[in-house]
Amino acid sequence: MQVVRTPQEIRDLRINTFEGKSVGLVPTMGFLHEGHLSLVKNSREENDITVVSIFVNPIQFGPREDLADYPRDMDRDLLLLEQEGVDLVYAPQPGDMYEGNFSTFVEETSLSKGLCGASRPGHFRGVCTVVLKLFNIVAPDRAYFGLKDYQQYRVICRMARDLNVPVEIKGCPIVREPDGLALSSRNMYLSPRERESALLLSKSIVHARKMVRDGVRSCSQIRAKVLEILGSDPAVSVEYVSLKDACTLEDLQRLDSDGVLAIAARVGKARLIDNTLLEPGKE
């Protein structure tokens, strides 16, 4: 496994070593967990070469967010990726990605406005910008994103389509702890007691899916139940509970087509998100 820091090193590898081989890219901010590793496994199955980027992208954090505290453990990350058979790790420093007078941004202006975009202005602009840079640096055939960040997945699909980026975007299922907690690097902020409270997110999602199986189609009814479950624990501070069209992320009144139930909540210091597709046709 090679570890490189500059775009030029990757470009040289693309030309000299990867020529004619299919390349999968897994963009990460490091502090890897089984969710990331499932993306790596998918990429390894579908491509000759798997590249993982590790970069805590400063421009996707707001001024009051946890950029400084965001967990990092490069040695452990490299060990895990080596074990997974990754071919190349791209681990730039902020100065490698953003020169002093950096001034160009990529902005998706529709899907990125609601949900997390409402409380995190500039977040998806930062995400789109760094992901497009990574696409241009690595030139992957396929790129892998976790569906836990469902809005991010949709925004990146739209960006790639709109800007004619020649890459196939793959969304991979949420990986959960045995008790249901969706894996996240930010779970490490949780105390044992807060972790108990955080379980309400996945529990409410399980309940919502059951309601759809039982024939409920009213989004306000589902949403009310989820809010009731989350509201049962004062340690859970809800930011949003939204039911949106799974493709356009527009508000949904009734589940006549596929929807996504998306939740964001604070538990202690951690801002957690979780979601599920609600597919009435499949239940």
Added chain:
Amino acid sequence: MQVVRTPQEIRDLRINTFEGKSVGLVPTMGFLHEGHLSLVKNSREENDITVVSIFVNPIQFGPREDLADYPRDMDRDLLLLEQEGVDLVYAPQPGDMYEGNFSTFVEETSLSKGLCGASRPGHFRGVCTVVLKLFNIVAPDRAYFGLKDYQQYRVICRMARDLNVPVEIKGCPIVREPDGLALSSRNMYLSPRERESALLLSKSIVHARKMVRDGVRSCSQIRAKVLEILGSDPAVSVEYVSLKDACTLEDLQRLDSDGVLAIAARVGKARLIDNTLLEPGKE
């Protein structure tokens, strides 16, 4: 010479016909003149394959600008390009470039703010977005832009650097009529009398260059003289006369480093621009 309309056709050609060959791209809005053809000639000299795009890009026009009136003559354009030995013309329709729910834009936020950007909000966002799309569709090794649109050239250089686009941006000298008028598709808006007035732009530029040769380094002095020349004809309505650092496009007080003198003015219905590098070290 092949003419294609969809990104997929170009991608197929890239893979099947252009494989291993160097590709030069000349992005245009059509209604070609000798300025465009000089870009083609440069591309032909430096690349195996030359691709010219012809697309009047709606999103770089403001609501009160001349999108509907912008001159078009596809038959004549294709004839000229065939004569120049162009290999491929990419001529999409607006619907091919912008789907109904198109929502992603590329924005340069520094160099694009002054000069033409001040009076044309959204213009460079539209330019950057379409140029990045063309880069992704054509995947050129080099792309050719006229220095007549000096700010555009600098903005695109910055965009390509910031977003790690693997393309070399080439700026080609302004082509002028024998009497000095810089070639522009918008010159066709000029009546014979207006064309006479429009000559003041290039005349004032010639004068500014002479001042620099004579040792003048004060930008306000040069600017005042240019304004005086342009002001001598009431048919010329000046939008700006600016002296900027040639690289950063920041305001310049003294010509201690390379500057660019940039002019925008309306003559009749036509909005005209012209510029020159002022390089005190070279005079």
